[in-house]
Amino acid sequence: MALINPTHQEAVTTADKVFEKMQQAIVEGKIIAGSKISEPELAKQYQISRSTLREALNRLEKCHLVERKANVGSRVVECTIEGLLEIYVVREALEGMACRQAAINMTDEDILEMQTMLKQHASSQALQDGVAYYQEEGDLDFHYKVILGSHNQQLINILCGQLYHLVRMYRFQFGMNSPRASRAFDEHSRIIEAIADRDGELAELLMRRHIAASRKNIEKKIAEKNIQQATK
């Protein structure tokens, strides 16, 4: 899985390593969302000093996984429906623009690589129970490559550096295995086609529709759940 972030420089210092461990733990819910973080307790747990832990907390704050208030402490960010929808709105805007830029700035080799990647996903999806795979890793991988293809460092930083892990957290904790996999695949195909045609306007439009469709799908689910609860 070539899901490696060029922005992401490998962890050399101990604070980095603890940061990565905590990041994973938060994404997977092992450190539960919304809970308060006790510096002394976690420092003891990870066998490090409080200063080092605070350094790690600062990096978690940078990717919006924890929030801190002065003289009060840090809390893990909460997973709310509103928060999830807000992220989709931001992604629609930013990934749409990234797609437009990718149509301008991606090299022919990059495009070819993405096309072959999509074919691989298609076969492995058809082969076995690939729906989950596709939805989990393949989808992120696709979006990732488009973002990198924009060659816009600001876009890459915001989307891959900050929002990426928040998205992963929501996927993990809300269990996003929606039945949109096959439709998503078609949408991905058309997006790559537009990029290959160097049609930035269409590429942006398609990507925005693609993400908006996911958001509306979630909104629909929520609405259904609310009706269910109201009528019982």
Next chain:
Amino acid sequence: MALINPTHQEAVTTADKVFEKMQQAIVEGKIIAGSKISEPELAKQYQISRSTLREALNRLEKCHLVERKANVGSRVVECTIEGLLEIYVVREALEGMACRQAAINMTDEDILEMQTMLKQHASSQALQDGVAYYQEEGDLDFHYKVILGSHNQQLINILCGQLYHLVRMYRFQFGMNSPRASRAFDEHSRIIEAIADRDGELAELLMRRHIAASRKNIEKKIAEKNIQQATK
């Protein structure tokens, strides 16, 4: 000047105060862009310990004003033309979306307040040498209010918390007093009109054109300067 960020919580701790001072110093170029930051030196300069200074540096890193490499140190971010254009691309996407959301989520009172604010700007602009004023503060103020009007916390965080100070830095250091002030005023008026009409699609379109126009204006200037240099 009601340019207060609700995101921005006032500085209570000393690290916060140093952070704000350094932020201002970087924006104004008193700490020169691209220069390396010496922790011991700055700690002595601000009369604080290195730990506190590092805390401040972490916050500067959060709003992308400094960059840090492990075991090497921190550098003030550089102001490059490419970086400026990248920011405009991100702003076009995000503020466009913020504008669309503002058309949905702003209250009638908020809209009325923005309309009166714009009229004030108009009169004070016509009154005296308001062009600079409008361009410097008024423009930021307008964009600020639209962003807040989106009521999307993610959008607000990214635009007001992170990009805002970078934009200020570029304005200050590149001396953006372009002659687009009067045209910008008309564009602002139309944007508010669209928001008042609750026409999110149009509001987004107009905001994107507004920002794209600024970007193209800069690109044109750069091109002219390059030709000048080439022919002399």
Next chain:
DNA sequence: CTAAGTTAAATTGTCGACAATTCTCTGGTT
């Protein structure tokens, strides 16, 4: 004179202790 290797200085990362603030629990008053 250049280039590589080695040593010394400087800088960054980490630690434990102290100060300042906040939270909690107890006791008293209306």
Next chain:
DNA sequence: AACCAGAGAATTGTCGACAATTTAACTTAG
């Protein structure tokens, strides 16, 4: 019984010192 006040405990912010790493300066071989 509810609410406010105050002392104690716990937590966060800040400090100075030490360890690890990088940068520089110097020496020496080619």
